[in-house]
Amino acid sequence: MNTIAQVPQQQKDNSRKTVLARGCDPVVSLEFSKIVPPLIGNAIYVPTTNDVEFIEKLKSQKWSVVYFAPGACRFSAVKKPIPGGNIDTRGWTLEQYKALVKEYQGEEIEIAESPFESESIQALNKALENAREIK
Secondary structure (H helix, E strand, O other): OOOOOOOOOOOOOOOOOEEEEEOOOHHHHHHHHHHOHHHHOOOEEEEEOOHHHHHHHHHHOOOOEEEEOHHHHHHHHOOOOOOOOOOOOOOOOHHHHHHHHHHHHOOOOEEEEOOOHHHHHHHHHHHHHOOOOOO
16 A cells, blocks of 8 residues: 555545445455545545445446546456456456446546556546536
């Protein structure tokens, strides 16, 4: 976790925005969810690490940003199944996940992703700039 980018000098208030994250590692996802909110303007950050939970949350409400964590991006890049898939999503790449996100969230949803932990905060902040407010 030491590779997370530094906090920007002037942080925007994103407290009325939400992020649904799809990661692979439950321990890393939980730890990241504890430290990331102040780094992204206090947006609500909800981690998931399996498709049952991810798709349930995707369908249940509107989100400002959907974020694909570095592990998911790396698995997809080498055409390996993203851990936590289910019978319907087994073998999916990020492109298929993104299509599902747009199906449930609309074309205006902001999607953030990076295969590198060091770029995660920057990717989230960039996506949050144009993201819709939810709360």
